[in-house]
Amino acid sequence: MKKITVLLALLLSLLYFRTFTWLINAWLTDPYYSHGFLIPIISGFIAWMTIHKRKEESEFKPEPFKHGIFIFAFGLLLYAIGFIKLFPFVSAISFLFTLSGLILYFYGKPTMRSFLFPVSFLIFAIPLPLLVLEKVAYVLQTVSARHSASIIELLGIPVTRTGAEIHLQDASFIVGLPCSGMNSLLSLLALATVFIYILRCPRYKKAVLLSATIPIAISANVLRVTSLLLLANAYGADTAIGFFHTLFSPLLFIIAFILLILVSIIIGCKVTAGGGGG
Known part of the structure; x- marks a missing residue:
């Protein structure tokens, strides 16, 4: 069985070589997916932990499920469509x-159930089509600009907004697509998914927590833009777009994750070493 596993891994690597090359290039060049390299590492680690745990519990016994070949065939069909149409997203x-079809075919349903999370988690490494990314980023860009300007106005600071352009008395800013919060949203969703996986609580609470990730990420970006506007109003645009512009991105990401942890505590979720609770 080990020889078959190694052989299949080699064959998949050859078949998907072009797709893997596209993914690596996207992780290197697409700012929205700079976290992409971490996803297969995390997925592989969770898969390894799953195998180790099942071996300790003497549960790692192959129970081939022949119908898995249909899922494998569907995967090959998708790959062919992506290959012919030059649509790497579909191939990925x-x-x-x-992969799921092969696991089912050779190892069976119980093993596939255990590997469902690490396999599904790989979706966070696959860049969405550019058209989708741009549309979502545009919405986030507009939301961030609108709410940040509203907060500044509530604080009594003169401000006008035209779309994503925000004008203070002595400075003007454009909340561009890179500042839309899309990068933070995608990264936080991936991190939140792993965090939720290791929590011990009912599935509906996990769903609530995952849903909360989106407004938390958006709120964090609004806070980031608002903070930069306050700095610009007090100390000038050069101060806001310099060191603090770079500092606030990771700082607000950390704050967003802390908020996610607080929400998990409030709804009664606890971390479990085994993962996959609920």
Whole structure:
């Protein structure tokens, strides 16, 4: 069985070589997916922990499920469509199906159930089509600009806004797509998914927590933009777009994750070493 596993891994690597090359290039060049390298590492670690745990419990016994071949075939069909149409996103998605189909076919349903999370988690490494990313980022860009300007106005500071452009008395800013919070949202969703996986609580609470990730990420970005506007109003635009512009991104990401942890505590979720609770 080990020889078959190694052989299949080699064959998949050859089949998906072009897709993997596209993914690596995207992780290197797309600012929205700079976290992409971490996803397969985390997924692989969780898979390894799962195998180790099942071996300790003497549960790692292959129970082949022949119908897994249909999922594998569906994955190959998706791959062919992506390959022919030069649509790498579809080819990358197909990998999740071909891998799942092979696990089912050779190892069975219980093993696939255990590997469902690490396999599904790989979706966070696959860049969404540019058109989708730009549309979502545009919405986030507008939301961040509108709410930040509203907060500044509530604080009694003169401000006008035109779309994503915000004008103070002595400075003007454009909340560009890189400042939309899209990067933080994608990274936080991936981190939140792992965090939720290791929590011990009912599935509906996990769903609530995952849903809360989106407004938390958006709120954190609004706070970031607002803070920069306050700095610009007090100390000038150069101060706001310099050191603090760089500092606030990771700082607000950390704050957003802390807020997520607080929400998990409030709804009664606890961390479990085994993961996958609920």
